[in-house]
Amino acid sequence: MTAFVTPFLESFASAGLSVQLCILVGLVVVVRTAKEILESIYVYFLRPAKDLKKLGEWALVTGATDGIGKAYVYALAKRGISVVMVSRTESKLQALKEEMEEKKYDGVSYKYVVVDYSNFDETVRNHLYNETKDLDIGVLVNNVGMSYRYPRYFHELKSEEVDQLTELNISSTTWMTKLYVEDMAKRGRGTIINLSSIAGLFTQPLLAQYGASKAFIEKFSRSIHVEYSSRGVTCQCHTPSFVATKMSKMRPSATVPTPEEYVEMSMRFIGHDDPVVQPFWLHATLCWVFYNFIPTNYMVAYYLSTAIKFRKKGMQKDEMIAKGIKPQKTAHKRVDPLLESLMFWRKDLKVKGQ
């Protein structure tokens, strides 16, 4: 060590002021990056998960019958927490309840309530609350959400689509939080998980309303967390990139986890004092690379050109349907578009702009 340090200090002392400044700045950058990496390794792989049973006997998951929501039902039940499953299709909820009961997780009960979040008016809200108010709900997962069927210019969305997206992505999370946070605060324990998306962190041309609705969730969660954490209730916003579900139409790969893989990682974060998290470590690594090394203008132009391609395909499919031709089932996409954006060497992925 001394054999390295002494010559280094001697060369540093004899160097000019500008060289010394460069070395100092370099050292600060290296130390900061090393600290960030070590902290991330601890948080992603070593930090013990919270015992969520201490927050309450029950959890409530919205959008529970498929994808990420269904994986949460499993993950919570496996940890001994009873689950209220909320979704719009009763037959699917009934089937999931039976599927879960067959697993015979010790001491775990299930209940479901049918709710269509595109019409979450006062009557429906009261119905849901009355069905669940006697349960000790310690974990609320606001998972339900929707994206565009395919990317489009904002004026091309139908009014019903604009309405539905606002209801499912913004109103559902807002009202669900309002329904349950007060009781959690009275009990002095609880946690709320709000599903946002990486789309809420970056500019999203042709998915403008989706990205903006997810950005709302991020801001909302941060403030709710500050408002209630002194009363024992945390609120955490999760910002995943692609997960292999019906919504993303992606197949699993190294950067696209299955819902089960994604949720297992996310369980490590729930209840900790981090208001915004990206639970899957490769999503977080890619995001870190984009934020630190890729010019924003390049990313936005890449998103735009990719979205334009998908818009074209989606419109062709709609035209076929209008003509009564059954389109072939959409093949699941091959590569995560985020990762694709880093493949500078591929000519077919060149950013074309508007």
Ligand SMILES: NC(=O)c1ccc[n+]([C@@H]2O[C@H](COP(=O)([O-])OP(=O)(O)OC[C@H]3O[C@@H](n4cnc5c(N)ncnc54)[C@H](OP(=O)(O)O)[C@@H]3O)[C@@H](O)[C@H]2O)c1
């Ligand atoms: N998948 C991704 O790559 C990804 C990435 C970032 C963020 N997210 C976010 O993660 C969340 C879950 O996404 P996902 O991919 O798991 O979705 P998904 O596989 O499409 O599942 C959606 C769930 O929501 C339910 N649902 C849909 N419309 C509903 C309505 N009007 N009322 C009540 N329930 C309704 C569905 O029930 P039915 O089965 O009855 O339709 C289903 O259980 C969303 O908020 C999404 O924005 C996903």
